[in-house]
Amino acid sequence: MSAPARPLRLEGLVKRFGDHAVLEGVSLAVPEGEIVALLGPSGSGKTTLLRLVAGFERADAGRILLGEERIDELPPERRGFGMVFQHYALFPHRSVAGNVAFGLETRGLARAAIAARVEAALARVELGGLGGRRISEISGGQQQRVALARALAPEPPVLLLDEPLSNLDPSLRERTRRELAALLRALGITTLLVTHEQEEAFELGTRVALLHGGRLVQVGTPGEIYRAPATRFAAGFVGRASFVPVEVVAAGDGPVRVRGAGLPGGETEAEAAEALAVGERADAMLRPEALELAEPGTPRTLAGEVVAARFGGAWSWATVRAAGGLEVEVLVPGPPPALGAAVAVARRPDARPRVYRRETP
Amino acid sequence: MRRARIADGVVVALLAWLVGWPLVVVTGAALEAPGGFGTALAAFAAREGEALALARSLWISLATVALAAAIGVPLAFLFARAQFPGRRALAELVALPVALPPLVGVIAFLYLWGESGLGTRLVMAAGGLESPPWRLSGAGAILVVHAYSMYVYFYLFTRAALARLDPSLAEAAASLGAGPVRRFFRVTLPALRPALGGAAVLTFLTALGSFSAPYIFGGSYRVMTTQILASKQNGDVDLAEVETVVLTLLALGGFLVARRFERGEAASRQRGGAAARRPAPTRGARAALAVAGWGLALLLLAPHLTLGLLSLVPRATWSTEVLPPVLSLDNYRRVLGSAEALRPVANSLGMALAATAAALVLGFAAARAARRGGALGRAADLLMAVPAAVPATAFAVALATTMSVARPWQGRFLLVGTLVLLPLAYLARALPSTGRAALAGLAQLDSGLEEAAASLGAGKLRTLWAVTLPVVRPALAAGAMLAFLAALGDFVLSIVLYTFDTRPISIEILSSLRLQETGLAAVYGVLLTALSAAVFLAFGREREA
Numbered sequence: 001m002s003a004p005a006r007p008l009r010l011e012g013l014v015k016r017f018g019d020h021a022v023l024e025g026v027s028l029a030v031p032e033g034e035i036v037a038l039l040g041p042s043g044s045g046k047t048t049l050l051r052l053v054a055g056f057e058r059a060d061a062g063r064i065l066l067g068e069e070r071i072d073e074l075p076p077e078r079r080g081f082g083m084v085f086q087h088y089a090l091f092p093h094r095s096v097a098g099n100v101a102f103g104l105e106t107r108g109l110a111r112a113a114i115a116a117r118v119e120a121a122l123a124r125v126e127l128g129g130l131g132g133r134r135i136s137e138i139s140g141g142q143q144q145r146v147a148l149a150r151a152l153a154p155e156p157p158v159l160l161l162d163e164p165l166s167n168l169d170p171s172l173r174e175r176t177r178r179e180l181a182a183l184l185r186a187l188g189i190t191t192l193l194v195t196h197e198q199e200e201a202f203e204l205g206t207r208v209a210l211l212h213g214g215r216l217v218q219v220g221t222p223g224e225i226y227r228a229p230a231t232r233f234a235a236g237f238v239g240r241a242s243f244v245p246v247e248v249v250a251a252g253d254g255p256v257r258v259r260g261a262g263l264p265g266g267e268t269e270a271e272a273a274e275a276l277a278v279g280e281r282a283d284a285m286l287r288p289e290a291l292e293l294a295e296p297g298t299p300r301t302l303a304g305e306v307v308a309a310r311f312g313g314a315w316s317w318a319t320v321r322a323a324g325g326l327e328v329e330v331l332v333p334g335p336p337p338a339l340g341a342a343v344a345v346a347r348r349p350d351a352r353p354r355v356y357r358r359e360t361p
Numbered sequence: 362m363r364r365a366r367i368a369d370g371v372v373v374a375l376l377a378w379l380v381g382w383p384l385v386v387v388t389g390a391a392l393e394a395p396g397g398f399g400t401a402l403a404a405f406a407a408r409e410g411e412a413l414a415l416a417r418s419l420w421i422s423l424a425t426v427a428l429a430a431a432i433g434v435p436l437a438f439l440f441a442r443a444q445f446p447g448r449r450a451l452a453e454l455v456a457l458p459v460a461l462p463p464l465v466g467v468i469a470f471l472y473l474w475g476e477s478g479l480g481t482r483l484v485m486a487a488g489g490l491e492s493p494p495w496r497l498s499g500a501g502a503i504l505v506v507h508a509y510s511m512y513v514y515f516y517l518f519t520r521a522a523l524a525r526l527d528p529s530l531a532e533a534a535a536s537l538g539a540g541p542v543r544r545f546f547r548v549t550l551p552a553l554r555p556a557l558g559g560a561a562v563l564t565f566l567t568a569l570g571s572f573s574a575p576y577i578f579g580g581s582y583r584v585m586t587t588q589i590l591a592s593k594q595n596g597d598v599d600l601a602e603v604e605t606v607v608l609t610l611l612a613l614g615g616f617l618v619a620r621r622f623e624r625g626e627a628a629s630r631q632r633g634g635a636a637a638r639r640p641a642p643t644r645g646a647r648a649a650l651a652v653a654g655w656g657l658a659l660l661l662l663a664p665h666l667t668l669g670l671l672s673l674v675p676r677a678t679w680s681t682e683v684l685p686p687v688l689s690l691d692n693y694r695r696v697l698g699s700a701e702a703l704r705p706v707a708n709s710l711g712m713a714l715a716a717t718a719a720a721l722v723l724g725f726a727a728a729r730a731a732r733r734g735g736a737l738g739r740a741a742d743l744l745m746a747v748p749a750a751v752p753a754t755a756f757a758v759a760l761a762t763t764m765s766v767a768r769p770w771q772g773r774f775l776l777v778g779t780l781v782l783l784p785l786a787y788l789a790r791a792l793p794s795t796g797r798a799a800l801a802g803l804a805q806l807d808s809g810l811e812e813a814a815a816s817l818g819a820g821k822l823r824t825l826w827a828v829t830l831p832v833v834r835p836a837l838a839a840g841a842m843l844a845f846l847a848a849l850g851d852f853v854l855s856i857v858l859y860t861f862d863t864r865p866i867s868i869e870i871l872s873s874l875r876l877q878e879t880g881l882a883a884v885y886g887v888l889l890t891a892l893s894a895a896v897f898l899a900f901g902r903e904r905e906a
Contacts, residue, residue, distance in 0.1 A: 054812075054816055055815070055816075056812050056815070075815070075820075076812070076815035076816055077814075077815045077816075077817075077818050077819055077820050078818075079816075080818060081816060082816070082817075083812075083813070083816040085809045085812070085813055087809065089809040089810050089812065089813035090813075091810060091813070091814075091828055091831075091832070092805075092832060093831040093832055093834070094831075102814070102817050102819070102827070103817030103818055105827075106817055106818035106819045106820075106823060107818055150817070151816070151817075154817065154818065160816075
């Protein structure tokens, strides 16, 4: 349905508001037909990045290319991108169909052609027959789909989504997310999506671009980012993780060896996320599924007390506090242990921690 | 962006010329009075009549605030909180005087409670009295008429605030052990304070600038507004200018207070829940509420009903009888059947229409400039609000002073005595209504509607035409309605600036009265009321559509 998908390339984008640098040189390639999710905490610059691409803000440095064409000097109306706004920005004075028709009218299509394409666009988001409704007469979930249909109707080469699900009820969000993912993949449209929710980024994005403090931290598939977070921030922001203080005892080109009083399983080989020297203090990152509970007194375990527990059906999560206040989270099969129970935490034999340089406070 | 700023500069310059410059010129003229402004001011203060008029203006305005609150606030509670048959219709009807021209209200009051008024005759007949039990003149009459017409501000502000009030506040207080009295004084009333403050300032400013009531009922009891006109008509232009400056400064002081209140109110605005409307517990109480509601509404609307009745009384047919003996459509035939008699109606309609159209364009441009911010934006924001603060009499005198000489290089043109001056004055007075409305409408675009249009390929013009204007249209229509109604019924600017060729309805009402043509004056009053109500209702339908 869409115009031929084209790759989008961002090169060294810098944006300052006054003295405050919001983006400090972001380069990112979105190959044609790929869905890249910009993930980051609030204030990381992800919305600004999207607005630069849409043309609502001008970059202080850097270029934006669509295919081979440089577009960062075009006004937004000449870029031809479809955009879904966080609060939808539906025109209150137009009907559902009138909203969807807007972008087709600006392209000067004939009325009959517009009507047919509006109908098709509405059918695609399962709103067929609702074209005559007023915006105020439809539900929030339907408004979200009208916004999507409106952005897609002109068959843009690139689709931009700004927190497209953040205004929906949690119960509706999961279903909408699934439908949106299916639709985007079926359309094969080049998509840039902004979100602060990891689940959203992981389900919608074929690749995830992690932003922090105006810089790209890591770009990769959800699996890559989860398994091998590039920085300590990435490790903490994506997925659940415990950090245990360790000391580097051997280092070379490949893995390092680390040792620490709080490290379950004792001295071990670990992946180094960054270059580390022998004797350096570091943090070992352990996912909950890398740990398990053992009988108290088992050798080479971390003794502690259960201080928080979350029931999750077949699996549960337990937070264990060891001597010195160190807390680790453990994934346990079945129901969680009782609060206050004395336990020991062991490391699963196949689990290798990932080590980051200690951040000096 | 630069082109937009240049356009903003032009708008601000135009506003400054129309709104700010006359005030500067009249102040300058007052300063240049023989011996300087100090001497003029000293002379002003020394004259007994002047200081007295100033004192009277002040105390009448303060007393009006108290009286209007005493009527408007309980009325708002009655209609917002009680449940009785006819409540919804009456609640709207009671607010109607806000749309009716002040002069018509004053005349209607005269016809009802004046010395030979219908109500007065009824009271005399009922009590077997030889002479009227009261005389409708002086401070008392002005106050009664003020309270009668300005309760609407307190009524509307309080009703709106009650509708916004979160009912769970009172419920929370109840759950913490507060009884109904404590809830009212400790929770409800403090929550209404910003609205009451806003209504009080608006009422004060309106009363300070009020002209019709003191002009018709004051007689020798002069307040500042009537004093200015008297000075001007006596040919004492210097004194009129000093008086204008004094009154303007006083009003601007009140205006600055009002803006502070407004900010406070915006900050305390909360999400409204369903208003707690309790049906009265017993049948008797319900009946009592209904009687009170209907009775009050009838009392407040009685003057306008009287006006309708008196428009049917032919000339010289009603002398000493309690009720008019003859009713006919004779007066209507005399007005509607004569092109000459219809001239003022056509004048008012034409001038109001032209002024409103121009004020819409200028107000919208000023609002856009204001939203772009910066020094130009702040100037536009302030200038478009100023005419609301300056009493109309003062503004009219300032405009007349400025446009009485041909000095184009000073921005002064000889417009006194031309057809242009009165519509220009209407335009200036309309700016606060249309400008504020445009600002409110543009605020709705915050959610990125214009960006959405751009992302869909619409350029600047198309966005303005297909998105911005349709979205702000309801707000603009509301502003246009207020501006049109004010211009249509204007009396205060008109009496200073009219010429024979631009005489509006209000001036015709006044001259009919002077000729003892009470029936004709009533017909013009009814026509004005009907036109105003029609515009008001048409707008209501537009709002619902």
